[in-house]
Amino acid sequence: MQAETQTMSCAGAAIQVRDLRVAYGGTPVLHGVSLDFAPGTFTALLGSSGCGKTTLLRSLCGFVPVTSGAILVGNRDVAPLPPEKRGMAMVFQSYALWPHMTVLQNMGYGLRLRGKPKAEIVAKVAALLAMLGLTGYEERKVTALSGGQRQRVALGRALAIDPGILLLDEPLSNLDAKIRMTMRHEIRAIQQRLGVTAIHVTHDREEAMTMADRLVIMQAGRVAQVGSPEEVYDRPASAFVANFMGAENVLPLHVERTGAGTAITAGGAVVHLTNRDAPAHPTGEAVAYFRDDVASLDAPDADPRGDLLVPGLIVARSYPGGLYRYRVEAAGRQITVDDATRHEPGVAVSLRIPTERLHIFPAAEAALAA
Amino acid sequence: MSLSQRQLALLLIAPGLALVAALFLYPLCFSLISAFTDPDGGFSLQAFAKAYELYSGDIFFTVVIVVTSCALTALVAVAIAGTLTLGENPWIVGTLRALYRWPLFIPFIVAAQCMRTFLAKNGLMNNTFVSLGLMEPLQAVSYLDWRGIIATFVWKQTPFVALLLAGALAALDRATLEAGRNLGASRLRVLIELALPQVLPTLLVALVLSFVTMLSVLSVPMMVAGSQPTMLTVDMAFRINAYGDYATANALGVITYLISAGAAILYLRHGMTKETAS
Numbered sequence: 214m215q216a217e218t219q220t221m222s223c224a225g226a227a228i229q230v231r232d233l234r235v236a237y238g239g240t241p242v243l244h245g246v247s248l249d250f251a252p253g254t255f256t257a258l259l260g261s262s263g264c265g266k267t268t269l270l271r272s273l274c275g276f277v278p279v280t281s282g283a284i285l286v287g288n289r290d291v292a293p294l295p296p297e298k299r300g301m302a303m304v305f306q307s308y309a310l311w312p313h314m315t316v317l318q319n320m321g322y323g324l325r326l327r328g329k330p331k332a333e334i335v336a337k338v339a340a341l342l343a344m345l346g347l348t349g350y351e352e353r354k355v356t357a358l359s360g361g362q363r364q365r366v367a368l369g370r371a372l373a374i375d376p377g378i379l380l381l382d383e384p385l386s387n388l389d390a391k392i393r394m395t396m397r398h399e400i401r402a403i404q405q406r407l408g409v410t411a412i413h414v415t416h417d418r419e420e421a422m423t424m425a426d427r428l429v430i431m432q433a434g435r436v437a438q439v440g441s442p443e444e445v446y447d448r449p450a451s452a453f454v455a456n457f458m459g460a461e462n463v464l465p466l467h468v469e470r471t472g473a474g475t476a477i478t479a480g481g482a483v484v485h486l487t488n489r490d491a492p493a494h495p496t497g498e499a500v501a502y503f504r505d506d507v508a509s510l511d512a513p514d515a516d517p518r519g520d521l522l523v524p525g526l527i528v529a530r531s532y533p534g535g536l537y538r539y540r541v542e543a544a545g546r547q548i549t550v551d552d553a554t555r556h557e558p559g560v561a562v563s564l565r566i567p568t569e570r571l572h573i574f575p576a577a578e579a580a581l582a583a
Numbered sequence: 584m585s586l587s588q589r590q591l592a593l594l595l596i597a598p599g600l601a602l603v604a605a606l607f608l609y610p611l612c613f614s615l616i617s618a619f620t621d622p623d624g625g626f627s628l629q630a631f632a633k634a635y636e637l638y639s640g641d642i643f644f645t646v647v648i649v650v651t652s653c654a655l656t657a658l659v660a661v662a663i664a665g666t667l668t669l670g671e672n673p674w675i676v677g678t679l680r681a682l683y684r685w686p687l688f689i690p691f692i693v694a695a696q697c698m699r700t701f702l703a704k705n706g707l708m709n710n711t712f713v714s715l716g717l718m719e720p721l722q723a724v725s726y727l728d729w730r731g732i733i734a735t736f737v738w739k740q741t742p743f744v745a746l747l748l749a750g751a752l753a754a755l756d757r758a759t760l761e762a763g764r765n766l767g768a769s770r771l772r773v774l775i776e777l778a779l780p781q782v783l784p785t786l787l788v789a790l791v792l793s794f795v796t797m798l799s800v801l802s803v804p805m806m807v808a809g810s811q812p813t814m815l816t817v818d819m820a821f822r823i824n825a826y827g828d829y830a831t832a833n834a835l836g837v838i839t840y841l842i843s844a845g846a847a848i849l850y851l852r853h854g855m856t857k858e859t860a861s
Contacts, residue, residue: 276761296764303765309758313780322776323766367762374766 225252225410226286226300226377228273233282233292235265235272242268244434245282252377253408255401257421260431261457267382269431270414274301274380286378301378302371306386308363310355316342316366317351323374341369344403361392368400372407379404381413385420397424418458422446430454452502455572460502462548464523464566466573468499477568480523480544484568498576503566510539510552511565521571523564530558618833630834637818637831642838644812648729648804649797649842652736653790659737660744660789665774667745668752669760687742691735695806698735702726702807731807732814736797744789751785752778787850794846798839815839 228250235243243265250256258266271277273284275296284292291299310319321334342348345365355366364384371379385393401424404411415421421428422442430437438450449455467478474487475494513524525543536551543564621627663683670676701707704725712718763773804814815835822832
């Protein structure tokens with residue numbers, strides 16, 4: 214298999230997107246997006262519905278006309294070119310296989326368009342099928358394949374033309390959970406083996422984190438943050454990114470500079486931090502975002518030991534497995550907390566929140582994100 | 584209870600059934616029997632022999648006219664439906680979409696009359712060419728012959744075929760067409776190699792229906808091309824109106840049935856090979 218794949222080389226191409234603007238019938242959808250995609254990288258475009266991630270992908274491959282801006286592939290602006298002249302291969306959410314053709318005809322179509330001899334097409338498709346674990350499927354009708362097999366054929370069809378750039382438009386959304394997991398690893402492994410530049414659109418956070426080297430979080434037609442999965446997860450650049458990456462608990466705070474450092478007040482609790490611990494928190498009214506697993510429950514009179522200890526009341530309890538999940542009312546908000554010990558609803562507790570795991574943003578910015 | 588319900592059901596469909604029997608089945612059987620009966624009342628193929636002797640040329644002419652018209656209709660309809668589906672110029676697509684259906688609402692007899700004034704020797708088309716200086720008046724020829732019939736049929740049936748075809752193309756998963764362009768196919772190749780094969784059954788149904796319609800039109804061959812050779816509908820009308828010769832007219836009718844059955848069989852056979860293949 215290794216020998217077969219060595220005959221395929223899809224040296225990845227670099228893409229530079231410069232101030233890209235797209236509008237649908239006068240309504241702006243992308244407001245000047247600028248991004249760089251290095252050769253051979255796997256980038257995930259992540260965002261909620263309507264954020265413009267699919268529009269960005271479709272404008273890259275030429276299905277959506279660009280209002281202004283440039284798409285540079287190898288220093289050539291491809292924005293004015295029709296889709297067939299851009300040399301980018303796309304894998305579609307609906308597979309988009311041609312039902313009147315066999316697997317061989319589907320996968321060999323791009324090569325046939327390039328005038329390759331039949332023997333070469335057959336050999337290339339056989340090698341790709343071997344790589345995708347579908348050896349001997351050449352003469353099958355695509356309508357006789359399962360969802361996972363169809364998506365493999367669609368991937369093979371895109372890879373057959375040795376594209377420098379592979380565009381993936383939510384290719385795993387139509388698959389069931391188990392096959393989706395397998396396909397994540399397969400697509401990632403194939404991308405790394407071939408060295409192709411991949412851009413993957415998804416609204417599934419975990420999928421983006423596990424597959425990509427780099428995440429691009431999009432919000433309302435703009436890039437909200439670009440970074441490695443760790444950067445985006447641990448150091449979100451905005452309240453929106455923090456919330457989108459799963460820090461769904463919101464705690465209103467007051468941050469004040471004191472002589473020795475910073476004082477953070479929340480729901481009657483105060484914690485004093487030295488300047489080393491609280492490097493650049495915004496001062497004044499602020500909002501902290503944190504994940505369910507960051508806080509824990511403690512006794513109302515427990516020792517803070519440097520953590521923020523907010524008094525609260527347990528409102529509800531559920532057991533999703535492993536840990537108990539509590540809804541706690543604290544500082545006027547409902548906060549979700551996972552904790553190993555069992556408490557009864559109605560009990561007064563305090564929320565222990567390590568301050569270094571809070572994502573703190575000015576209150577005005579948080580209002581915008583909401 | 585169930586028996587009385589069955590009787591009630593029969594009673595309910597009886598008027599419709601009677602209507603079909605009286606207005607369709609009876610005349611059909613009558614003309615079939617009449618085609619195979621000699622003047623003395625016995626079985627004979629005499630009417631067919633006469634029909635063949637007098638009108639074999641017209642049978643051939645009819646088949647050629649209808650097949651050619653169907654082929655041209657398919658070509659123009661594919662061009663229109665393809666432009667509507669894959670066209671990128673909104674002005675062209677919008678204009679075409681607004682205009683292409685109009686001939687659907689014009690009866691054959693009116694279409695034939697329009698073509699008479701358009702295609703005649705001193706008709707609108709030749710006059711326009713002359714006034715544009717593209718042609719000398721002496722060069723003008725009349726197109727009111729087989730070419731006129733084909734032009735009328737194609738003009739009248741194209742919207743129908745294009746309507747069905749555009750509907751089927753619009754129902755396709757657009758990603759299958761985008762995938763083709765993404766891999767490097769031009770719009771024409773996408774239409775011919777990827778879109779049309781997916782809607783071929785619809786195109787065939789539309790063409791078979793058009794084939795049968797064209798076979799049964801009397802007004803167009805009568806008005807557009809009066810002279811010999813002509814189509815079988817005109818011959819049938821002539822046998823009945825001029826000679827009261829129902830036997831020969833019915834024999835020509837049976838031949839028309841057989842020609843349309845041929846088209847239907849071609850369609851069914853295609854459907855069956857497709858089913859066994861998939």
